[in-house]
Amino acid sequence: MxxxxxxxxxxxxxxxxxxxxxxxxxxxxxxxxxxxxxxxxxxxxxxxxxxxxxxxxxxxxxxxxxxxxxxxxxxxxxxxxxxxxxxxxxxxxxxxxxxxxxxxxxxxxxxxxxxxxxxxxxxxxxxxxxxxxxxxxxxxxxxxxxxxxxLSAPLIPVFDNITVMPLVGTIDTERAKRIMENILQGVVKHRAEVVLIDITGVPVVDTMVAHHIIQASEAVRLVGAKCLLVGIRPEIAQTIVNLGIDLSQVITKNSLQKGIESALEMTNRQIVSMEE
Known part of the structure; x- marks a missing residue:
């Protein structure tokens, strides 16, 4: 036409x-x-x-x-x-x-x-x-x-040999797999001795999420590093107890600050105040 x-x-x-x-x-x-x-x-x-x-x-x-x-x-x-x-x-x-x-x-x-x-x-x-x-x-x-x-599971170096993985939102099987991959790659890349998994932004910790966290902690241990689980809020702690989830093999802290302090101690360092 x-x-x-x-x-x-x-x-x-x-x-x-x-x-x-x-x-x-x-x-x-x-x-x-x-x-x-x-x-x-x-x-x-x-x-x-x-x-x-x-x-x-x-x-x-x-x-x-x-x-x-x-x-x-x-x-x-x-x-x-x-x-x-x-x-x-x-x-x-x-x-x-x-x-x-x-x-x-x-x-x-x-x-x-x-x-x-x-x-x-x-x-x-x-x-x-x-x-x-x-x-x-x-x-x-x-x-x-x-x-x-x-961006869903970044591993961030905060000090020499210390890295943090802040998690936000729900964790499904696919994301758990990426968390595991990023942790293992990051431990090697950053020569991390201590890895902190921060679950402050995770709204729900059920048996599946706890299972993935335990797996990640074990994987970190197998590559020669230590894993700390931080950001456990009171309601999350209560849920973990009620569900009978065993986190005895994982070092836990209630805040990222406490976790970093422990990580520094594990790497023979500490935070000291400088007086004027």
């Missing part, structure tokens, strides 16, 4: 500003209040305008240039945090606006011809937008997951 035979091309060019204004208003109506407070009217207009640039570029088929523009466009709306449902509904609203404006005085036959032309020209673009959106979202989520995994 070329420009001359395309009923939408000239109409969109002539009525572009009105279409964008109406579509922007519909998109804002569809959006929730959270986005409305952080997204300006100009940004909505820019997104709608960019979409029409793609539509007017696509004359015959989805070539490399159009696909590239759609990919960039999809990445942008993913970064805005717009959901797939919101984008899909927004594109449907544009379809309604376009047909409402184009078929005010049309016969049923003329309307059907427009439907056919729409399927040939704009529908493939919308389909590709949704496809690229889904792909971009999957890539984003995958990268975020990798970043969170890397």
């Amino acid at each position: 070329n420009k001359a035979s395309n009923p939408f091309f000239e109409f969109i060019q002539v009525n572009r500003e009105e279409l964008i204004n109406k579509w922007t208003d519909r998109m804002k109506d569809l959006d929730d209040q959270k986005n409305l407070t952080v997204i300006s009217d100009k940004l909505y207009t820019n997104i709608c305008n960019e979409y029409f640039n793609i539509v007017l570029t696509n004359v015959n088929s989805l070539g490399e240039e159009v696909t590239s523009k759609i990919e960039y466009f999809s990445q942008k709306i993913v970064q805005l945090g717009w959901s797939l449902k919101y984008i899909s509904t927004g594109l449907s609203e544009l379809n309604k606006i376009l047909f409402e404006m184009m078929t005010v005085n049309n016969t049923e036959e003329e309307k059907m011809n427009l439907v056919w032309a729409f399927d040939k020209w704009i529908a493939p673009i919308n389909s590709e937008v949704l496809h690229q959106y889904a792909s971009s979202w999957e890539r984003t989520v995958s990268l975020q997951k990798i970043a969170l995994q890397e």
